Amino acid sequence: MPSLLIAGHEFQSRLFTGTGKYASANAMMDSITASESELVTLSLRRMDLKHQTDNILQPLQKKGIKLLPNTSGARTAKEAIFAAELAREALETNWVKLEIHPDPRYLMPDGMETLLAAEALIKKGFVVMPYVHADPVLCKRLEEIGCQCVMPLGSPIGSNMGLASRPFLEIIIEQSRVPVIVDAGIGAPSDAALAMEIGADAVLVNTAMAAANQPSKMANAFRLAVEAGRMAYESGLGERRIQAQATSPLTDFIGALS
């Protein structure tokens, strides 16, 4: 299976994941290990940078997993830029998952602020992975200003509602020149497989694994689903046809028309 390339970094796994919502650091590590994910996002708001006693960071770094700090909690471009710079300094990575959601309830991304922040951060040398609505025009704009991938949502974060935005995701995938990572709302391995089948380059899944009764087993299920979906996409899925083929008398008739 061809690997995925983002900003010159090669990923064998097309399943990205997160660190939140687990019952313990051990449960988190087991799950991430089972997922075989190579990129894991973590929130600045949960990092204890003052005390360096963080029981999340060390085991991940030891495993060689790439850390992707996110700006979750930021409500404006200004807050997100500040948070990103702090995270860059603390984690020594210039990668950032840009999340700006002024609405703390549904965590709906603010497209306007995201575009502004992305532009500023790229100028400061960041690799910006923007979390956005499944908005094809916004995704093109982000690509134009230098984002190395886009992360449109499938449905509201944590909702497990799957690919509610599918028609728009399909347009984004069709138009995009940078990798498309379907981010929020993937609730079941079948959702992840579907995202891969329609041509997404990767998916990011967290809640569905962390909140499962057996997180590492669920992580393994997602790993398999992402691989299966990607294989199906690469091998060329058959078109789904709603109508049957026209019957032969009709074909004969149409064929005989002058």
Added chain:
Amino acid sequence: MIDVASHKIRLLEQSPAVEGQFSHFVESTDWHAMTQSHQEKTEQDVLRALSKSKLNVEDFAALISPAAEPYLLEMAAKSEQLTLQRFGKTLSLFAPLYLSNTCANECTYCGFSMSNAIKRLTLNESQVEKEIAAIKDKGFDHILLVTGETNKVSMPYFERMLPLIKSHFSQLSMEVQPLNSEEYKRLQTIGLDGVLVYQETYRRKTYLEHHLRGNKSNFNYRLDAPDRIGQAGIHKIGLGVLLGLEDWRTDSVMMAHHLRHLQKRYWRSRFSVAFPRIRPCEGGIVPKSIITDRQLVQLIAAWRLFDWDVEMSLSTRESPEFRHHAVRMGFTTMSAESKTQPGGYADDAQAALEQFEISDERPVAEIIAMIRSQGREVVWKNWDPALSHV
């Protein structure tokens, strides 16, 4: 206890209801009709509420009504599931820091009331430093400042203390007298992340019977405080009722209306609700309406079904046994080993000053062990000052 002269003064101090703010809604709402409405909910109403994913206040009223009592197990399971999905297998811990117990208010249920003969103390900088050290030592990173209400403990005092305290904690909230919008804005620039203003009861008549003297007796000014906090753009806004002062169901329905009112207007803020039960305190009162443990569980689950995103805090007023089970019911935060008297963390010998008796006095380590035994991880830090960098 109420003399006519002070009664008159009190009435003069009442603020008018404000168009567009919650006081206006309360003024135009009939308490008896609202009480009757939840009493008349049927099994059909309950089943409809249970089948919906977006619940309105009427659905909430059905879920806390007597008609929903047979569905308690189903409600509790759904509440646990929704909380798990939204907040994960975690529970945040915070510590209250009582800065002062001096108070010019007279509230029937509170140990800090002016007429209670207790030793009064307002912490100075060096006493606050000692408290901070003791609290940090236990591991806390989210802090809730609590005070009584006097002229001395007001904006100049807060402006001195906030920067000092905030430099040690990732998140700082306050539970003090209601302020005006400009004051909230000012405090936000020096570290304020959240404000809790508990209405205690939404029934004006009952409110005035329990808040006999002082600024707190101004019903509408308190009622509109969350609107002013929202207008100031504060990140977190906390509502609360003191269960027992009035019909607990009607007060809860009013708080549900209050939450929806605020959510529509101040959509950038997060919200929390609390519903402590009346606990024994110095010179305390007997509750008018008793809510049983079973009904409290029903209320917790109903809140979670009504709003999957609202934060709910579990009080140390509840017993260890109740807290043990409540961890999985829908709560998102709790305090542990709380001291409700100023200076209580650094100096244990001052129990005589406390606001109310806490029921769960177990040390933090035991609380952590209890939370973990319920399959939940303790979260100390869930905010970063960088995110409030104005």
